[in-house]
Amino acid sequence: MLEGYRIEGRRAAEIAASVESAVGSGGLEPGQLLPPMRELAVELGVNPNTVASAYRILRERGVIETSGRRGSRVRSKPATTGRDYVRMDVPAGVRDVANGNPDPALLPSLAKAFAAAGEQADREPVLYGDALVEPELERIARAELDADGVPHGPLTVASGSLDAIERVLAAHLKPGDTVAVEDPGWGSLLDLVPALGLRTAPVGVDDEGPLPDDVQQALTAGARALVVTDRAQNPTGAAVTATRARALRAVLREHPEILLIEDDHGHGIVDLPLHPLAGTTRHWAFVRSVAKAYGPDLRLAVLTGDTTTVDRVSGRHRLGPGWVSRLTQRAVVRLWADDALDTRAVAAAYRTRRDLLIDALAQRDVEAHGRTGLNVWIPVPDETAAVSRLLHAGWAVAPGARFRMSAPPGIRITVATLKPEEVAPLAEAVAQALGPAPNRTYV
Numbered sequence: 001m002l003e004g005y006r007i008e009g010r011r012a013a014e015i016a017a018s019v020e021s022a023v024g025s026g027g028l029e030p031g032q033l034l035p036p037m038r039e040l041a042v043e044l045g046v047n048p049n050t051v052a053s054a055y056r057i058l059r060e061r062g063v064i065e066t067s068g069r070r071g072s073r074v075r076s077k078p079a080t081t082g083r084d085y086v087r088m089d090v091p092a093g094v095r096d097v098a099n100g101n102p103d104p105a106l107l108p109s110l111a112k113a114f115a116a117a118g119e120q121a122d123r124e125p126v127l128y129g130d131a132l133v134e135p136e137l138e139r140i141a142r143a144e145l146d147a148d149g150v151p152h153g154p155l156t157v158a159s160g161s162l163d164a165i166e167r168v169l170a171a172h173l174k175p176g177d178t179v180a181v182e183d184p185g186w187g188s189l190l191d192l193v194p195a196l197g198l199r200t201a202p203v204g205v206d207d208e209g210p211l212p213d214d215v216q217q218a219l220t221a222g223a224r225a226l227v228v229t230d231r232a233q234n235p236t237g238a239a240v241t242a243t244r245a246r247a248l249r250a251v252l253r254e255h256p257e258i259l260l261i262e263d264d265h266g267h268g269i270v271d272l273p274l275h276p277l278a279g280t281t282r283h284w285a286f287v288r289s290v291a292k293a294y295g296p297d298l299r300l301a302v303l304t305g306d307t308t309t310v311d312r313v314s315g316r317h318r319l320g321p322g323w324v325s326r327l328t329q330r331a332v333v334r335l336w337a338d339d340a341l342d343t344r345a346v347a348a349a350y351r352t353r354r355d356l357l358i359d360a361l362a363q364r365d366v367e368a369h370g371r372t373g374l375n376v377w378i379p380v381p382d383e384t385a386a387v388s389r390l391l392h393a394g395w396a397v398a399p400g401a402r403f404r405m406s407a408p409p410g411i412r413i414t415v416a417t418l419k420p421e422e423v424a425p426l427a428e429a430v431a432q433a434l435g436p437a438p439n440r441t442y443v
Contacts, residue, residue: 005022005027007022007034007043007044009044010044010046010050011050012051012053013057015040015044015050015051015054016054016058020058020063023074028074030074030075030076030078031074031076033072034055034064034071034072037051037052038051055072058072059194060175060197061194061195061197062075062078062191062192062193062194062195062196063075063078065194075191075194076187076191091391091396094394095394095395095396095422097396097397097415097418098396098397099398099414100375100412100414101296101374101414101416102291102292102296102416103349103417105417107293107294107341108294108340108341110298110331110335113331113334113340114327114331116331117327117328117330117334120330121327121330126327132157132314132317132322132323134326134329136337137157137302137336140337141155142155144267145288145302148273148274148276149274150274150276150286151276151278151279151284153304153305154304154305154307154310154311154314155302155303155304156302156313156314156317157301157302157329158287158300158301158317159299159301159321159324160299160300161289161301162188162189164287165189165227165261165287167317168259168261168287168303168305168309168313169259170196170316171312171313171316172224172259172283172309173196173198173224173259174197175196175197175198176197176198177199177225178199178200178221178223178225179198179199179224179227180200180202180203180215180218180219180223180225180226181203181227182202182203182205182227182233183202183203183204183404183406184205184377184403184404184407185205185227185403185404186235186263186403187234187402187403200405201221201223202214202218202406202407203215203226204407205233205236205407206238207236207239207369207371208239208241208243208244209228209229209230209238209240209241209245209248210244212244212247212248212250212251216254219252219254219255219258223258224258225261226252226258226259227261227262227263228240228248228261228263228277229262229263229264229265229266230263230274230275230276231266231267231272231274232265232266232269232270232292232373232374233372234374234403235377235398235400235403235412236370236375237369238369238371239266239270239371240277242273242275244275245275245276245277248277249277252277252281253280255281256280256282257282258281259281259285259309260277260280260281260283260284260285261284261286261287262285262287263287264276264286264287264289265287265289265291265301266292266372267288268292268346268347269293269346269350269373269374270350270372271344271348271372278304278305282306283308283309284305284309285303285304285306285309285310285313286305287301288301288302288303289301290332292373293341293343294332298331299324300329350374350416351372353415353416353418354370354376354415356418356420357376357413357415357418358370360423361430361431363427364427364430364431365431366378366430366431374414374416375414375415376412377412378412378413379408379410380400380409380434381409383399383400383410383411384399385433386430386433386434387411389429389433390429393429393432394429395430398411398413398414400412413426
């Protein structure tokens with residue numbers, strides 16, 4: 001089962017450390033099944049409760065996941081070091097439509113913006129004790145948030161959406177608390193929550209966003225936080241509609257003590273209006289990243305929320321990295337001020353690519369979803385078979401297991417760089433991959 005690796009230890013902490021060390025070194029790989037607790041207990045000569053405690057430690061650290069009778073296995077992106085081998089290798093000659101990246105051709109040039117930011121830094125160097133947020137960045141971001149109907153609140157900056165979400169969760173929750181998350185949803189968030197020692201409660205998603213009945217069920221069952229993607233939901237492309245927002249606000253009003261976190265990472269690449277939920281609960285946070293529109297390496301997200309939440313996040317940030325580089329903030333300001341990105345044209349380009357693929361799939365009787373963003377989600381009966389057949393046909397797609405907990409199987413296709421002439425061949429390959437396996441005769 002473990003292909004030669006031997007788990008060691010007599011105490012729970014030792015057993016957990018043995019597994020974690022193996023995951024970090026590559027001795028145990030992502031997705032690898034661990035021995036049943038009783039079987040490992042016999043092998044190590046310890047009480048089954050000791051192994052159970054070790055597995056619980058590993059779950060809380062985000063190293064493994066347990067799925068009832070299916071047992072425990074290493075997470076797809078375990079929260080430990082040495083994870084380069086987690087990346088999906090795309091063989092030579094295979095078209096990669098799995099990576100989730102924006103189209104580099106649609107990203108603005110950064111050279112002038114950083115040159116201007118550097119010149120400003122020479123004139124006005126940022127020193128210890130200076131403000132965490134560039135004043136002009138705060139002004140522009142606040143004006144856009146006001147225009148989108150996001151309630152007024154203090155504003156700070158984090159190193160991307162996931163960093164902001166992690167800081168907000170850590171500011172309010174303690175290990176063992178439950179977070180309601182979209183299912184299927186952002187794989188990095190599904191890995192982050194258990195890595196913080198928190199539990200996940202899956203909430204179903206359709207094209208209009210999280211399902212209100214599922215949210216109600218999760219909150220009634222004791223979830224202390226809810227994370228919602230407003231637009232360009234990863235992996236399904238869902239976007240919260242006005243009708244869905246009203247229904248979700250009605251649910252949240254029944255749970256005013258819930259921590260609400262909204263992720264609007266699609267700002268700048270979508271052409272559907274925002275329908276925020278912020279302000280419905282006592283504690284809330286609204287996160288807006290520049291990664292998809294202006295470039296992932298900028299690592300910058302604006303965060304607003306209620307005073308307590310933002311104060312806690314800012315205070316903890318000061319004790320760690322201190323601030324997000326004001327040089328980067330000034331470069332982003334210059335990109336905004338110079339209108340370096342035609343957001344309407346970018347949103348239209350991604351919309352065209354999604355629609356072309358979805359229409360081509362529909363012509364072949366294949367269901368697909370993708371109202372906004374970079375991706376198209378396709379329900380499939382068997383993920384492993386679909387991914388394998390598509391790879392054999394020359395297309396690398398992302399298996400849905402990276403993005404789901406209890407949701408039905410699916411695959412994710414990133415359309416960001418999809419060319420018009422590639423649409424029909426890809427749609428045909430998907431249709432063939434979802435069909436019955438060809439009959440083979442062996443002699």
